[in-house]
Amino acid sequence: MELFKVADLDEALNIVLDNNKISLGYEEIDILNSLDRVLYEDIVSPLNVPDFRRSTVDGYAVRFKDTIGASESIPAMLNLKGEVVMGKAADRDIKEGECVYVPTGGMLPYGSDAVVMIEYTEKLDDETILINSPVPFLENVVEIGEDVKKDEIILKKGSIIRPFEIGVMSSLGIKKVKVYKKAVIGIISTGNEVLDINENLTLGKIYDINSYLLMSLVKKDMAEAKSYGIVKDEYDLLKGILNKALDECDIVLISGGSSVGKKDETFKVLNSFDDLGVLIHGIAIKPGKPTLIARCKGKIVFGLPGHPLACSVIYISLVKKYIQSLVSFFEKEIPLSCTFGLNYHKAKGREEYLPVNLIDEYGELKAYPVFTKSGLITGFSKAEGYIVIPKNEEGLRENQRVYVYRL
Numbered sequence: 001m002e003l004f005k006v007a008d009l010d011e012a013l014n015i016v017l018d019n020n021k022i023s024l025g026y027e028e029i030d031i032l033n034s035l036d037r038v039l040y041e042d043i044v045s046p047l048n049v050p051d052f053r054r055s056t057v058d059g060y061a062v063r064f065k066d067t068i069g070a071s072e073s074i075p076a077m078l079n080l081k082g083e084v085v086m087g088k089a090a091d092r093d094i095k096e097g098e099c100v101y102v103p104t105g106g107m108l109p110y111g112s113d114a115v116v117m118i119e120y121t122e123k124l125d126d127e128t129i130l131i132n133s134p135v136p137f138l139e140n141v142v143e144i145g146e147d148v149k150k151d152e153i154i155l156k157k158g159s160i161i162r163p164f165e166i167g168v169m170s171s172l173g174i175k176k177v178k179v180y181k182k183a184v185i186g187i188i189s190t191g192n193e194v195l196d197i198n199e200n201l202t203l204g205k206i207y208d209i210n211s212y213l214l215m216s217l218v219k220k221d222m223a224e225a226k227s228y229g230i231v232k233d234e235y236d237l238l239k240g241i242l243n244k245a246l247d248e249c250d251i252v253l254i255s256g257g258s259s260v261g262k263k264d265e266t267f268k269v270l271n272s273f274d275d276l277g278v279l280i281h282g283i284a285i286k287p288g289k290p291t292l293i294a295r296c297k298g299k300i301v302f303g304l305p306g307h308p309l310a311c312s313v314i315y316i317s318l319v320k321k322y323i324q325s326l327v328s329f330f331e332k333e334i335p336l337s338c339t340f341g342l343n344y345h346k347a348k349g350r351e352e353y354l355p356v357n358l359i360d361e362y363g364e365l366k367a368y369p370v371f372t373k374s375g376l377i378t379g380f381s382k383a384e385g386y387i388v389i390p391k392n393e394e395g396l397r398e399n400q401r402v403y404v405y406r407l
């Protein structure tokens with residue numbers, strides 16, 4: 001009996017992207033509120049940073065050629081022509097054989113092209129400075145535009161704004177920035193056995209895990225989570241709530257009710273809207289196979305497996321990538337390279353997401369699996385990361401090189 005038409009993960013993501021109809025648009029916000037948001041457009045620099053040759057030390061601005069061959073026994077002798085005041089433009093040029101005192105961060109006078117640190121100089125009198133060491137061209141200087149060049153694309157659309165990017169924007173005098181609006185993700189838990197955390201637990205029931213899990217994952221991914229609570233396994237109830245969520249959100253996640261159990265109404269509800277309905281039922285991934293993907297009212301709906309580990313894996317491997325694609329953000333994941341601690345067998349045919357812990361064994365980092373089940377929430381909470389074992393592999397050998405993604 002073939003239960004699902006199973007798609008590979010890449011295929012599933014492509015189908016989602018091909019059938020996406022929404023665009024989030026942007027909002028313009030103060031740079032200080034833009035931390036962890038995603039840039040909506042390239043930022044082109046309106047100016048050079050710095051806009052003048054700037055000293056990185058306290059010392060004397062010179063023409064580097066005047067210091068060639070200088071030493072303690074035969075110093076170069078330069079005429080002191082005043083000093084540059086911090087925060088003010090240097091008001092005179094220097095010529096051959098001249099120098100001017102500059103503080104760290106001060107502007108170099110025109111004509112100078114290097115700075116000699118004060119430690120390598122001696123003041124002979126009020127008008128004469130002895131230079132004890134030569135300086136190469138642009139030594140101790142930040143050149144005009146060395147940090148940022150005028151008209152350069154300094155920050156790219158789709159990048160995440162970190163404290164460093166906020167610093168770059170402030171260096172350019174940019175006060176407000178356009179960022180993608182946050183995607184609003186609706187979350188619905190289903191199941192007659194699932195109770196809200198505020199209800200009394202009775203035998204046969206369980207507390208809702210997936211709403212809390214998904215809301216937290218969504219928040220971590222810079223999107224906005226909107227919970228629609230727990231819905232009993234009844235067609236009309238689920239249809240009503242989903243309809244409301246589709247009107248209010250950009251994406252909807254429904255947990256539970258995606259496999260073939262007789263009470264599983266999700267499939268029927270997803271096909272009941274005047275749109276494409278179910279696009280995929282089943283992904284070749286372990287855990288997480290009975291995943292549903294549909295388009296309803298122009299929005300993508302993910303029917304995530306009820307088992308919490310499977311639900312997390314589908315979120316991380318698929319939902320998260322779709323959310324990121326809406327803000328043009330393509331995360332470069334940098335897994336940790338190490339060796340595997342034992343022989344591990346898996347069945348061919350599904351890509352497996354295996355939770356692991358890292359142990360330092362005599363200076364060598366080894367990954368060991370966390371033996372768990374898809375129905376257990378602690379699978380990932382007991383793990384530091386996970387390994388992705390390709391679909392057609394039969395497992396991992398002891399000492400084999402593996403790549404661990406951090407959770």
Ligand SMILES: Nc1nc2c(c(=O)[nH]1)N[C@H]1C(S)=C(S)[C@@H](COP(=O)(O)OP(=O)(O)OC[C@H]3O[C@@H](n4cnc5c(N)ncnc54)[C@H](O)[C@@H]3O)O[C@H]1N2
Nearest residue numbers: 189191208209210211256257258259290304305306307310
């Ligand atoms: N005959 C088959 N049975 C099952 C198959 C299958 O291929 N053939 N697949 C199994 C796999 S794998 C998974 S994963 C689950 C997926 O089930 P559903 O997505 O239909 O979800 P439910 O049946 O509603 O629940 C499964 C499991 O998860 C618990 N659950 C559900 N919602 C929550 C929640 N919000 N918080 C915590 N736990 C939740 C639920 O109580 C069930 O124990 O199907 C297998 N069965």
Ligand code: MOO
Nearest residue numbers: 287288289310374
């Ligand atoms: O897909 Mo299920 O996720 O193996 O429990």
